[in-house]
Amino acid sequence: MPASNSREIITTDTKLPPQADILGLHTLSVYVNNQPGVLARIALLFSRRGYNIDSLVVSRGRNERFSRMTIGVSGDPKILDQIIKQVNKLVDVIHCHEHTESDSVVKEMVLVKLLTGAARRTEVLQVIEHFGGKTIDLTESSMIVMITGDTEKVDAAIRLLAAYEIIETVRTGKVVMARGEEAT
Amino acid sequence: MFTQNEPMDGAQALIKTLDQLGIEYIFGYSGGAALPIFDALETVKSKMKFILVRHEQGATHMADGYARATGKPAVVLVTSGPGAGNTLTGIMTAQMDSVPMIILTGQQVTWMLGKDAFQEADIFGITMPVVKHNYLVRNTNDLPRIAREAFHIATTGRPGPVLIDIPKNISQSPFTGDLDAEIDLPGYTIDEAYDIDDADVKAAAALINAAERPVILAGHGVMISRAEPELMEMATRLNAPVTSTLLGKGVFPETHALSLGMLGMHGTAYANKAMVECDLILNVGSRFDDRIIGKAERFGRNAKIVHIDIDASEFNKMIQVDAKICGDAKTAMRALIPHLKPLPSAPWLDHLEGYKRKFPLSYKKQGGLRMQQVIDELFEVTEGKAIITTDVGQHQMWAAQFYKNDEPWKWISSGGAGTMGFGFPAAIGAQCAHPDAVVVAIVGDGGYQMTMCELATAVINKLPVIVLVLNNHYLGMVRQWQELFFDNRESGVDLEGNPDFAKIAEAYGALGLTVKRPADVRKVLERALENRTGPTVINAECIKTENVFPMIPAGAALEDMLIEPPKEKMEKPIGST
Numbered sequence: 001m002p003a004s005n006s007r008e009i010i011t012t013d014t015k016l017p018p019q020a021d022i023l024g025l026h027t028l029s030v031y032v033n034n035q036p037g038v039l040a041r042i043a044l045l046f047s048r049r050g051y052n053i054d055s056l057v058v059s060r061g062r063n064e065r066f067s068r069m070t071i072g073v074s075g076d077p078k079i080l081d082q083i084i085k086q087v088n089k090l091v092d093v094i095h096c097h098e099h100t101e102s103d104s105v106v107k108e109m110v111l112v113k114l115l116t117g118a119a120r121r122t123e124v125l126q127v128i129e130h131f132g133g134k135t136i137d138l139t140e141s142s143m144i145v146m147i148t149g150d151t152e153k154v155d156a157a158i159r160l161l162a163a164y165e166i167i168e169t170v171r172t173g174k175v176v177m178a179r180g181e182e183a184t
Numbered sequence: 185m186f187t188q189n190e191p192m193d194g195a196q197a198l199i200k201t202l203d204q205l206g207i208e209y210i211f212g213y214s215g216g217a218a219l220p221i222f223d224a225l226e227t228v229k230s231k232m233k234f235i236l237v238r239h240e241q242g243a244t245h246m247a248d249g250y251a252r253a254t255g256k257p258a259v260v261l262v263t264s265g266p267g268a269g270n271t272l273t274g275i276m277t278a279q280m281d282s283v284p285m286i287i288l289t290g291q292q293v294t295w296m297l298g299k300d301a302f303q304e305a306d307i308f309g310i311t312m313p314v315v316k317h318n319y320l321v322r323n324t325n326d327l328p329r330i331a332r333e334a335f336h337i338a339t340t341g342r343p344g345p346v347l348i349d350i351p352k353n354i355s356q357s358p359f360t361g362d363l364d365a366e367i368d369l370p371g372y373t374i375d376e377a378y379d380i381d382d383a384d385v386k387a388a389a390a391l392i393n394a395a396e397r398p399v400i401l402a403g404h405g406v407m408i409s410r411a412e413p414e415l416m417e418m419a420t421r422l423n424a425p426v427t428s429t430l431l432g433k434g435v436f437p438e439t440h441a442l443s444l445g446m447l448g449m450h451g452t453a454y455a456n457k458a459m460v461e462c463d464l465i466l467n468v469g470s471r472f473d474d475r476i477i478g479k480a481e482r483f484g485r486n487a488k489i490v491h492i493d494i495d496a497s498e499f500n501k502m503i504q505v506d507a508k509i510c511g512d513a514k515t516a517m518r519a520l521i522p523h524l525k526p527l528p529s530a531p532w533l534d535h536l537e538g539y540k541r542k543f544p545l546s547y548k549k550q551g552g553l554r555m556q557q558v559i560d561e562l563f564e565v566t567e568g569k570a571i572i573t574t575d576v577g578q579h580q581m582w583a584a585q586f587y588k589n590d591e592p593w594k595w596i597s598s599g600g601a602g603t604m605g606f607g608f609p610a611a612i613g614a615q616c617a618h619p620d621a622v623v624v625a626i627v628g629d630g631g632y633q634m635t636m637c638e639l640a641t642a643v644i645n646k647l648p649v650i651v652l653v654l655n656n657h658y659l660g661m662v663r664q665w666q667e668l669f670f671d672n673r674e675s676g677v678d679l680e681g682n683p684d685f686a687k688i689a690e691a692y693g694a695l696g697l698t699v700k701r702p703a704d705v706r707k708v709l710e711r712a713l714e715n716r717t718g719p720t721v722i723n724a725e726c727i728k729t730e731n732v733f734p735m736i737p738a739g740a741a742l743e744d745m746l747i748e749p750p751k752e753k754m755e756k757p758i759g760s761t
Contacts, residue, residue, distance in 0.1 A: 044313050085497035091317040091372045
């Protein structure tokens, strides 16, 4: 049975805001003790100053005693500077740095679930190929694609795929690494 | 005594470690989840003294008062749930004023955490925003290391409270670890506080040396760093006047010719005028609190601002500065002083002398008993040498104005948090630290009733604390705001039904005195000072509707200070509280 057109698609995907509305995007790399409560301490500092965390990636470091966080936030750089100092002050934080595009590479990944019958599948595959993405799940009526890249590339891919029926998208949020020999 | 080989449980290892760290006092209140720790107080021989309080909040303020009278931390020991919850106000008070403290809370057993067990509260989560650091212990063998880390974190850098939450099974399980386990804090280093940046020092010195109208603003950081000699050397070398914050009272002698007394919302007129007219503000160890800067955009706008602070996150938080030196106040001033030259500030000092003559702190001597007079006479009769603690409100501001401090560690007041109920238990803590000192808690009738139950603690321990209740049967500071800014509509400020504080004192076994006439103040104070066998409570019945001046309405600029009662109706203040 092909996907029925009568089935109502409930999408959790939200529309992208216009680029101009996203002001003062910042990427922070935070190296912390791998212990319960550390994330809560950091989150408290941001929420107290009215900062929303746009994206957050936490994973164990190579030394399992520590964890690496990449935090994406937007807002007034002056206030952010103060929050960074407050984060650095936490006993469980080894260091917290802000990274810019020029001194670091920033990547993220998105999974997009699309409703596509055989008819439009080729078109979708062309878009995915253009972005260097992959198909990682395929059924008669749907597919999941994976696209990796910087935020603009991922945004652009989602914009193009929005021409088809997106059921949902899941983004990992940004991970950052300093360029060159310097450790992040 | 235990040796490494004798069996002991986690609680015993903990108590042994705290004793090794040199802790003198544990203020606390027992309860189920803390039973193993309380038992260890009996089974482990130690030099530590345990003081049983009557409410856990009192324990925190006692530890706070002890720390502010010595620079050393005391321990607070309470049980889980409500016991831990009752410490929150005291922990917040210590955190806001950078006071070292170690809080031990009992906790439910680990396998019941998160299951709403009896007297379970997530005190680790609850206290996160009000501590310097906290722990939830999950391994018995970690206890000595964590106790050492807590002590190190609480007392170094910018001090603060550290809480250790200890589940009951953790404290009563056998300890098989290393009693001497060393601290391991890769995210907490303090060495850089003593490694002053040379370029920062030179940039600061260049601004300072160009000044003609300097003011040194000295805060609590000077006291924590024990940098009073360096401050004196710097002030006299520069010929610069010194004003202090509420918590900085005593870091520079307030009776010294270069002292301008306290600045800020209820500071001296001459200190605040100096801040407006100066061409240099040299802030050492103050965080530019909103009580002292008024309207931030207009603060110091004719001046270059140099800021010395151990906490990098304080720079440019409230006030944009022109130069900064990050580090310990004593080390920073030692680095800075050789670069400084005497400033041509004689005309400026003359000008400020004029302000001192024109706008002295004063009060009316007729028309009933005023709080100012009681404090003024206390200052005289104790020759300014008493350890003073206060609550929060009108009496606190008058005490700050009229009880001049020439020495540090003798003025103990809740500044940042503005905690009512602080003064009396803090005085108990200070008296524990200095049994022979004259310790006077200057409190209002409002705040005193919040922690009055600690009279039992003072009586049982025969502590000769003097509680000076400046009683106007009002929450006076709030009433003052309602009079000035809310058309005198009194709301929630009338403390009718106050008990007879002298009789209450007697019921607890303390000496209770009452004074109503201005002429009797001296006699009553002298009577209280004679009593060294236990606490004395003086109920001073003061006139009800006196207001504190000078006053800078919250959020107003320093130049908009009211030196005397305003003649016209005031706009409601837009600033914080």
